[in-house]
Amino acid sequence: MAVPKLEQLSKSVVQGPSLATGAIPTRDWMDIPTVFKEGNYAYVAKKDKVEYLDSQKGLHFPNAREWSPEDEDWKLPENWKEIIINGLKERLDKFRSLKIFMDCCVRCGACADKCHFFLGTGDPKNMPVMRAELLRSVYRNDFTLAGKILGRMAGAREMTVGVLKEWFMYSYQCTECRRCSVFCPYGIDTAEVTMMLRELLHLVGIGINWILEPVSNSNRTGNHMGLQPHTFKDNVDFLADDIENLTGVKITPSFNRKGAEILFITPSADVFAEPGLYTAMGYLILFEAIGLDYTWSTYASEGGNFGLFTNNETMKKLNAKMYAEAKRLGVKYILGGECGHMWRVLHQYMDTMNGPADFLEQPVSPITGTVFSNAASTKMVHISEFTADLIKHGKLKFDKSRNSHVKATFHDSCNPARAMGLIDEPRYILDHVVDWVEMPENTIREQTFCCGSGTGLNTDEIMELRMRSGLPRANAVKYVHEKHDVNMLSCVCAIDRATLTSLMNYWNPSVGVCGVTELVGNALILEGETRGELDEGLRTML
C-alpha cells in the first residue's frame, strides 16, 4: 500500500474534513457503515496459522478459513451471534473491569482528544469513548433494562454483522496504550475494552496475521520472529563478533546454560534487526563489563508477548515459557530487556497467571547487593532498574563523550509508563551516558503518546494509518529536533525501535531511534578494550 506523500498527508490531517478538524458528521455514528478497502485494515490471519494455534492445548482459535474483510461474506459460523453474546456474558462475569467500564461512562468526553488514533485520523469512532460505545451499545441492548425497553433511544443496538465489522475495524485501530485511562475521571481503560473486543472476535475466527503468525512462531520456536535455536544463537554470536571488531573485547555469550545465576530474556527483535541489534550489543557489553553470570535461552527467546493482543489464554500460554525455562535451568531469577508490552505482561499479569515462582529467589544484584524488593514475588527485574542501580553504586565507568554525536530525547513507552510506573529509571541512566532533553510535558511520562503501531499493528499494509496515529509522537520529536537539534529518539521498547524508525523516516528523517542500553553500551568503558574513534558508536561500520 502506497503511503501518501508527506505534504499530502500533512495537509490531509489538518484540513481534511474530520471531527478532529471541526467538521461534525451529519449522520449518527450508528448509521455510518464500516467500509474496508486496501490500506485501512491489517491482513487477516492465514488459515494454517489459525489451524496450528487452534490445535494447541489450552488455546481456542476456531473457524480457520480463507477470507477477506473486503468480502461481503465473512464466512462466519452459523451461530456467530449467539457465540458473541454468550462470549460477552462470560466476560462480564469474569472481568469486573468490563462491567464497571460498560456501566459508568458518563460520556464527558475528557478522553476524546487524548487518543493518538483520533488526533491522526479525526474518525469519531477513534475517540476512546466511542470505541467503548461500539461495545457498550450491544451490552445495553442485551444486558441492561433501559436498553431492552428504550432501544436506540437509550443508546442500544442489536448485534449485527455490520457491528461485528465495525468492531474489527476499530479494535485494530487502538494500541491499548491506556493514555485515555489517565484522563478518565473513572479510570475507564479502553485497553480493557479493546482486549475484550479482540477476544470476542477471535471466538468467531476474526484476527490479523501480523499478530497470529508471531503468536504461533512464539509458541513453536520460542520467539515471534520464528528464529530456530541455532539461528538465534548465530545472531547473538554475530553481535558478539561485531563488538570484538569495535572494541577488541571478545564476548562469549552462553545459551540454555544450566546453573547460570540469571536468565536474560529480551524481545527477539533485538537480535534480529536494526536498530534493536545495537541495543542487544549494549546488553552484551554491559553484562561483560560487570562479569554477570547469565544465560540466554533459545526456548524462552521472546520477551514480547503477542498473546496479549489476542486473548488472556494465549498470553498465559506464551508467558509460561519464562518460568518453565527459569525452573529448568535452575537460575535464581530473571532479568528482562527493554520492551513495552512485554513489561505490561511481566509486571501486571505474569505472577498472577503463571506464578507463584517459588523455585526462584528474590532478585539481588550480584554486583551491588541491592535487593529488588519491588520484584520480590515475580522475581523478574527490568534492565533499566538493574542498570540504574549499577550506576548509582559506581560500578560502571562511562566515557560520555563517546555519545557526543548523539543529542537524545526520551520516549516513554506506553506500558512501562502507564502500567508499571517505570519512568525515572531510564532518565537516570540517560543523565549519565548522553546529552539529552525532554519533549513537551503533555507528551511524556504518564502522558506519553504511543508510537502508533503497538499491539501488533506494526504491519506495512496499514502504513498510512500508522503514520497518522504516530503523528502526535512524531510532532513532539519534531519540536525538540527543531529547538534542540535532537537527532536520536531513545526508548525502552523493542516495538518502538521498529515502529518509531518508520515513523521518524516519514515525519522527521534526520532523527534516529535507539534503545537506552545502546547508549549505555556505547559509553561504557570495558576492561582491556582497544577501541578507536567510533564516529557513530556501536553503529560505526568498520
Next chain:
Amino acid sequence: MKYAFSFLAVIALILIAWAGSHIPGMPYFFGVFVPYMAIAIFLGGFVYRVVQWAKSPVPFSIQTTCGQGKSLDFIKHNRLEAPDTTAEVVARMLLEIFTFRSLFRNTKSELHAGPKITYESSKWLWLFAIIFHYSFLMVVIRHMRLFLNPVPEVLAFLDWADSMFEIGSPSMYMTTAGLIAGVVFLFSRRLVNRHVRYISLANDYFPLVLIFAIGITGALMRHFLRGGIDIVAIKQLAVGLVTFSPVINGEIGSIFYIHLFLVSTLLIYFPFSKLMHLGGIFLSPTRNMKNNSRAVRHINPWNPDIQPHSYAGYEDEFREFMVEAGIPVEKELPAKKDEE
C-alpha cells in the same frame, strides 16, 4: 433530537405531577406512595448494582500508573499516582472522588498547519463538575433539615453559611445557584463541544434536564411561589415520611408535588443509569489497585490451567540443530547406525 426528547420527557413528568396532585386523594399517591417507592427502588437498585459488580472478580492487576512507581530507593516514588500500599491507594481514591483529580489533568488538543499539534490545559469541565457535584451534595444535605425535628445545629449552620450573602428574601442559597449553573454549563457543553455533542445520548441529556427542573422548581418554591405552599404541612409530611407515619394536612401546593415527583423520578432512574458512576468510581480497578504486582502476587480465581508448549517438545523438534550449534540439550541424539 436527543435533548428535545429529554425536555419532552421532563415536561411530561411535570404535567403528570401537576395534574395528578389536583385529583382528590392523589396527594397521598404523589406525596407518600411515590417517594417511598422511589427510595426503595433507589436503595435496592443501588445495592443490587454494586453487588452485581462485586460478583465479577478482578482477575488481573490492571492499575493505571500516572507517575513513578516504587522502585530503587534513589528513584523518587510518586505515592499518589502509583500507590504501593493500601494507605496510598486510599489517598489516591479520596483525591479522585473528592477533587476529581484525573479530570483536573484535562488538556485540549488542537491541530494546526504543519502539521503541528498543541495541548493546553483545559479546566472548565473540571471546574463546573466540581461546582455541580458539591452544590448538589450541599443541597441534599440542606434538605435533611426538613426531615429532622429539631434541626441539628450543624444543618442550621450549613443553611446559614449557604445563604450568607443574603441576596433576596428569603436569601438565595449559593448552592442552588451553583447546581443550576453547573447543569446549564454541562448541558451547553454537550451542545457546543463537537466531540461531546456527537457522542451524547438521550441518557446524557435526560438527567441534566431532570436535575435542572428539580433545581428550578425548588428555587421557585422558595423565592417565587412561596405564597402557594404550606411550609408547615411540608415539614409535617417530611418528618412523617421518615418516621413512617406520613400525614398530609391541607393544601401543600402543586409546585411541591412537582418537585417531589421529579426527585422521585431521579431516585428511580439513578440505579439503572450512568448516574451509578457514583458507586462505580469506588470499584474501578485501574484506580483502586496497588501498583505492587511484582512484589505481591495477585490471585485470579478462574486462572485457567494452561501449560506452555513444552521444552521437551521444543527440543524434540530442534535437537539436531541444537546439538550442531553447541547448545546444551537434555537428551542426546540417538547414535547413527551407519557410523559404526
